[in-house]
Amino acid sequence: MTAPEADEGLAVVVTGATSGIGEAVAARFRAGGARLLLTGRRERAPAGMGPDEHYLAGDLGDEAFAAELIATAARILGPIDTLVLCHGLQGDGAIEAMDLQRASALLDANVLSVFSVLQHAVPAMREGASQVVLVSSRLGMVGIAGQVMYTAAKGGLIMLGKGAAIELAPRGIRVNVAAPGLTSTAAIEAGFDRQPDPDAARRARAATIPMGRLARPEEVAEAIHFLGTPASSYVTGAVLPIDGGYTAA
Numbered sequence: 485m486t487a488p489e490a491d492e493g494l495a496v497v498v499t500g501a502t503s504g505i506g507e508a509v510a511a512r513f514r515a516g517g518a519r520l521l522l523t524g525r526r527e528r529a530p531a532g533m534g535p536d537e538h539y540l541a542g543d544l545g546d547e548a549f550a551a552e553l554i555a556t557a558a559r560i561l562g563p564i565d566t567l568v569l570c571h572g573l574q575g576d577g578a579i580e581a582m583d584l585q586r587a588s589a590l591l592d593a594n595v596l597s598v599f600s601v602l603q604h605a606v607p608a609m610r611e612g613a614s615q616v617v618l619v620s621s622r623l624g625m626v627g628i629a630g631q632v633m634y635t636a637a638k639g640g641l642i643m644l645g646k647g648a649a650i651e652l653a654p655r656g657i658r659v660n661v662a663a664p665g666l667t668s669t670a671a672i673e674a675g676f677d678r679q680p681d682p683d684a685a686r687r688a689r690a691a692t693i694p695m696g697r698l699a700r701p702e703e704v705a706e707a708i709h710f711l712g713t714p715a716s717s718y719v720t721g722a723v724l725p726i727d728g729g730y731t732a733a
């Protein structure tokens with residue numbers, strides 16, 4: 485792992501930075517001294533932002549906002565060193581129970597909005613040495629009943645990352661994919677709390693993971709940080725599972 489101060493001056497854009505994994509990613513780059521532009525949908529900026537950080541609220545399903553985000557990054561930060569695309573939408577639903585509108589929303593949020601930001605970002609990335617991290621999921625690598633469209637979207641995102649890595653390699657822009665496992669974010673914990681026996685529900689899910697526990701957001705953020713800094717300078721087109729061994733089984 486790199487020394488904490490190693491990110492001094494790095495221009496970093498993080499989407500999905502208002503909660504969960506994205507918030508932890510922002511905190512990790514903040515600790516390293518990076519210059520940050522954060523984004524999420526909620527109007528209020530995330531807590532703990534430093535004086536030189538910026539927050540822009542908007543919906544990345546709206547292409548005009550994706551363009552505005554990157555134009556703002558170019559204006560405030562200059563060339564972008566690191567783009568972490570952490571926004572996404574989780575969604576359950578059996579095949580026959582999911583209407584097309586919901587299926588379409590999962591593809592929009594997890595794939596098309598990522599493509600849209602990437603498309604605008606490419607000309608704004610630092611030529612010769614910069615990095616993009618897409619945040620997929622363990623469920624982009626293996627199938628699971630009841631989440632067919634989520635897995636389709638996250639699997640599609642992995643292929644977006646691999647193709648982009650090849651296309652952008654001649655320009656020195658590396659593209660890698662992080663594939664987190666079940667992570668103990670507020671939303672995931674709230675889901676357990678809604679179960680009749682939350683502790684039993686937690687234990688049952690943890691038992692499906694070789695390491696026997698959920699990830700902490702900070703653990704996922706550390707791996708994303710590696711992919712999002714020059715520490716991984718010869719890594720591109722890779723998919724890094726951060727899943728306690730789930731996809732190794």
Ligand SMILES: NC(=O)c1ccc[n+]([C@@H]2O[C@H](COP(=O)([O-])OP(=O)(O)OC[C@H]3O[C@@H](n4cnc5c(N)ncnc54)[C@H](OP(=O)(O)O)[C@@H]3O)[C@@H](O)[C@H]2O)c1
Nearest residue numbers: 500501502503504505524525526543544571572621666667
């Ligand atoms: N948590 C897990 O167990 C897990 C496991 C594997 C993969 N992942 C993936 O990791 C990423 C982060 O997950 P998380 O659990 O940290 O999610 P989360 O807590 O639900 O946060 C999602 C973030 O994305 C933003 N967002 C969602 N839709 C957006 C849109 N249309 N435009 C702009 N921003 C949008 C949200 O902004 P607002 O809240 O401000 O609306 C929020 O900042 C997602 O891609 C998820 O699929 C999570």
